[in-house]
Amino acid sequence: xxxxxxxxxxxxxxxxxxxxxxxxxxxxxxxxxxxxxxxxxxxxxxxxxxxxxxxxxxxxxxxxxxxxxxxxxxxxxxxxxxxxxxxxxxxxxxxxxxxxxxxxxxxxxxxxxxxxxxxxxxxxxxxxxxxxxxxxxxxxxxxxx
Numbered sequence: 001x002x003x004x005x006x007x008x009x010x011x012x013x014x015x016x017x018x019x020x021x022x023x024x025x026x027x028x029x030x031x032x033x034x035x036x037x038x039x040x041x042x043x044x045x046x047x048x049x050x051x052x053x054x055x056x057x058x059x060x061x062x063x064x065x066x067x068x069x070x071x072x073x074x075x076x077x078x079x080x081x082x083x084x085x086x087x088x089x090x091x092x093x094x095x096x097x098x099x100x101x102x103x104x105x106x107x108x109x110x111x112x113x114x115x116x117x118x119x120x121x122x123x124x125x126x127x128x129x130x131x132x133x134x135x136x137x138x139x140x141x142x143x144x145x
Contacts, residue, residue, distance in 0.1 A: 017121040023104045024119055027069055027094065034066040034143060035116040036136060039096075039107055041073045042083035046128030047111045051087050057133035058091040066140050071096050073110060115139070 029035040038054055040047035058068050070093035074080035080095045096102060105114050107124070113132070115123040122143070129135065 017106075019116065019119050019121065020104065021119075023101065024116075026101065027071075027116070028092075029067075029069065029116050029119075032118055033064070034122075034140060035069055036061075036066060036140075037069045037071060037105070037114045037116060039071045039073060039102055039105070039110050039112045039114070041110055042079050043074070044110050048087075049130070050111050050128040050132055051089065053131060053133045055088070055090050057136055060133060060137060061140065065144065068092075069094065071101050073097075073099050073102050075099075115143075117143070 024030050027035065027037060029037075036057075038050075040051060054068065054070075061068065068091045070084075070089060070091055072080040072084060072093055073096050074083065075097055077095055077097055080097070084093055094101065102110075105112075105121070105124075107114065107126070109126050111126075111128050113123075113125040113136070114121055123139070125132075
């Protein structure tokens, strides 16, 4: 929990980081709504625990106001695809076998969740969290206010 708060505070103190247009295009995050980008891998135990909550979130959010995007950083595409199928993910996933998106977002560990709006990083959460869907829904509500 201490590390989670540190990551959130660090991004808050640094201010919103502007992302490149090529990264936004790759994520298909080019309009003004909120994008919740979750980075994960098949070998990550905390990711396996967090993904079911993110599947719930995908059903709970209003797609007109926010979109959940997964980024699988497995190096082997076959491993990534098998993992996504096994987890029965119900949201869009981008396979980042070279970790280009991971590096561009300056994320150093998974699971990680990045909030992006209007080309800027608003928040970064590092580390798995039970019931993460509830926290993200609350954040979505607060960001709209």
